[in-house]
Amino acid sequence: MKLKAPIMPCLWFDGQAEEAAKFYTSVFADSEITNVSYYPEAGQDKHGQAPGKVMTVVFELNGHQFMGLNGGPHFKFSEAISLCVMCENQEEIDYFWDALTADGGMEVECGWLKDKFGLSWQVMPANIAELIGSDPERSSRVMQVVLSSKKLNIAAMEAA
The missing domain is CATH 3.30.720.100 (Signal recognition particle alu RNA binding heterodimer, srp9/1)
Structure with a gap:
């Protein structure tokens, strides 16, 4: 239907x-x-x-x-669900990262954060699939950058 x-x-x-x-x-x-x-x-x-x-x-x-x-105190957010913010450039990543971690939000890792309400977000480049790509060597280098980061850096990912 x-x-x-x-x-x-x-x-x-x-x-x-x-x-x-x-x-x-x-x-x-x-x-x-x-x-x-x-x-x-x-x-x-x-x-x-x-x-x-x-x-x-x-x-x-x-x-x-x-x-x-x-709904009350019965249920809490978990990392099992996150909202992805696909950013065109580093300026957008920086803006959304700073805004969503403000006032008690928390930086996590690999482009993930929790806002002040406990909701998980992923702030990442819109071309993340292209950056990781199908080339296993490049994918490994880009993943090393991602895994060693909290907020993602597009230039570092592209350089990898």
Whole structure:
């Protein structure tokens, strides 16, 4: 069956969905919050949230829709899911790396980071597949650069 609507990732937060959506839409150009819904009184015995508290925030980043859900403390983000930011040049890598690690974010390794909400991101060159390529010797050299890095450096990867 063909879907008429796009698939929209839902990101589970413990009360910070609106704050996260505001942060992400400030980092990415052409982004906006498109809808905010609030917990109703109905179902409070199930959801446990105060009526009127933000339940979901739908936002768009660079043409892709996401939903932030204030679902409570039950689930946390893990590295099993990450959002990839494909960058055209080092200036873009530097910008997104700095923005997403700001205010408590954490540099990890190999182009990976966690933002202040614990969501994992990969900030990498848009031509990563070409840089790694099919030549095993070049691939090995580029991977050595990647594996020894936190934030990726396009010039170092190209030189390898």
